[in-house]
Amino acid sequence: MRLRGPGRRGRLGTNSLRAKLTLVNVALLALGIVAATAVSLMGMRHYLLDNVNSGLTGSRTAMQQSGITLDQLQYLTGLSSLDGLVPSSAKAKGLPPPESTFVVFDRDGKLAELGPLPPTARQRALATATGDPLKFARSGSMREVTLGGDAYRAIGAELDDGSVMVMAASTENVQSGIARALKLDLAFGAVLLGLLAVLTMIAAHQRLRPLEDMVETASAIADGDLKRRVPAHPGAVMETEQLRLALNSMLQQVETAFATRERSEAQLRQFVADASHELRTPLSAIRGYLQLYDKGMLTDPEDRTRAWDRVNSETDRMNHLVAELLTLARLDQQPELRFRSVDLGRVVRDAADDLRAQEPDRPLTVRADGSVLVQADEQGLRKVLANLLANVRTHTTVDTPVRLGLDRCDGVVHLTVADQGPGMAAADAARVFDRFFRAGRGAGSGLGMAIVQGVVASHGGEVAVRTAPGKGLTVLVTLPRTPAPPRPAAPPRPTEPPLTRAVTPVPRP
Structure with a gap:
């Protein structure tokens, strides 16, 4: 069965090296995008909130240094409308919430009315969230409050007559800006992840193509094509090229060893056939003369003498052949x-x-x-x-x-x-x-x-x-003239089976 089909299915599955490389790269980039997005959003939020805090702190400092009193605020409110005093019905009419608002407490800590406009619901909510206005003003700290479902940051300022003004600035723009930036980062990150996945698949296919060729070459060799080699790729990396060269060298040695084994087996078969033929001839002659002698057909003394001479001659020939075979066997074992x-x-x-x-x-x-x-x-x-x-x-x-x-x-x-x-x-x-x-x-x-x-x-x-x-x-x-490492004869010879006994001449009767 050919191995090429299963090898290709493995490359296209989720367990393939190409898929794993793609998943690892996408996961690493996703972690990087999440980390970069988190850091950038935190930095953006810190910067925007710092601007809001700076505005509130500057307004508090200005109010404390201006020497204004509650009576003066009431007088100014009667002359003109102040920013932030939006009627509670404004939100119902679809108008956006005010960017900032403020409330004033008298020396007794009660909410003071400014001019003809009564405090709005947002101002009442700010007064409720303030708690002890004098303590809050003297602490100089910033507080997160929620007014009408919207987020604000508030700070208090003590006026010259002992009254307290609490100012609040909306942070909805900060939250909406961060939300828009998060959506943009996620959309851009998703595009980057998809692009990286595609590019990684293409690059992995090109870089792993030599490995796929090695699998196909190994499958072809398993099917009997010993001359198959891994082709070279112009854009292969150094490690892959070294692996290709090493594999081709190994395949060349395997092919050579296989050819040598076949040649050795053929030579061994020929050697056994030749040795059997060479030994059969003198053995047949000896057996023939012994049968003639056993049947009493050698009645003439001259015939018996000639027969025993032939037996001794064939015995010497076989003895010489066996001795030479033993010599070759010892040489093949490369003795010291x-x-x-x-x-x-x-x-x-x-x-x-x-x-x-x-x-x-x-x-x-x-x-x-x-x-x-x-x-x-x-x-x-x-x-x-x-x-x-x-x-x-x-x-x-x-x-x-x-x-x-x-x-x-x-x-x-x-x-x-x-x-x-x-x-x-x-x-x-x-x-x-x-x-x-x-x-x-x-x-x-x-x-x-x-x-x-x-x-x-x-x-x-x-x-x-x-x-x-x-x-x-x-x-x-x-x-x-000096000893040198022995070099084997060419072509390689098989090792003959050891011969341990030689034939001795048959004595005359």
Whole structure:
């Protein structure tokens, strides 16, 4: 089942990262708007009330310093109408409440009438809310009062004759102004929140697009498309780009590991098939001769001798094959070799002496004068030379010239084994280090060159061949003079199952 569909539904749901980012941003902005609105309204209210308080305080100071008395106020009221003395019927006629009003108390604390107009209902309410007028005037404090359902601020002033004037100024304009500012702030805040939500959704979609591509890539890889990679985005942030590069690198390693595993499995299957085939041939021959002997069909002493010689020959062949398989198995396990100082020149000269003893008539040229010291495993180097010369003996005639060379260059040693035999085609040369590969299905087990490559790789060296049809074969082994970390042979080899028992020759009867 593909994972792409559920992944997309998750991105569009309320649990998606995009939705959560939008909600967090909107919530933070809403808190900021509420806090800013509260602070601004409190500041506005303080400023407007301070203006009202300043006006009332200035009027109180002016009244106290003017030296006016109650009689003078009554006389002035009789001459003209005073602001604020609005009849109680004014509100009923739809007129707005007065911005300010005042009342006057005589020395006995009773409400005094000014001129022909009787006190209005608002003035009576102010007188009632004042309480003790003299005490209120002498305190000089400001008081919140409600007159006719409207909010006022009142202050008292003591006149020269002992009477008291209480003045009140309306704060309805302050409340209405704050209410209008609150509505404006809420409307503007709602617009900002909506705009922020839309912009956050768009920005989150663009910023999270690389993550969505990663989900789609992972889903495609889960479906079997191992070559799928996360595409690059020009506007991606640094962290997302680093994640994309790391994910692509991991996917490349996964693809490589998967391909390596498939190749190793294929090589292991081929190895088992080849090993079974190579072991079946000598086993079949041995079994055939034993059946002939068991049925009494080998009556002639010469036939029995020839049969037992063939049995011993096939047993030696199987024993040699098993020994080489064990060598390859140990090399694949990368054992810790004991390096010591080895005179490679002496090893080459000993191998040349062995070849002369085995094939005295073969032309041989050796260029390995003096001592060439390297840090290596001596038995491994002797095995390399023995396999290379055995390959020469197997695939060339006895009159084919052979050349052994040893050169030193820049901290490495070059060992050359060259012959002037028939050579190899390019396709065969590319597989010369494959296990059980034999050019033209010739003689030998096909494991000698694989062992050469494994031993050289365990020494941290390299081995290469130069050949062409009719131009002979040259094997060049490069070894470091000091121990180096071993490099695995290419391509990677599977580890063969361990072989723990070798076949011994069958004794003659």
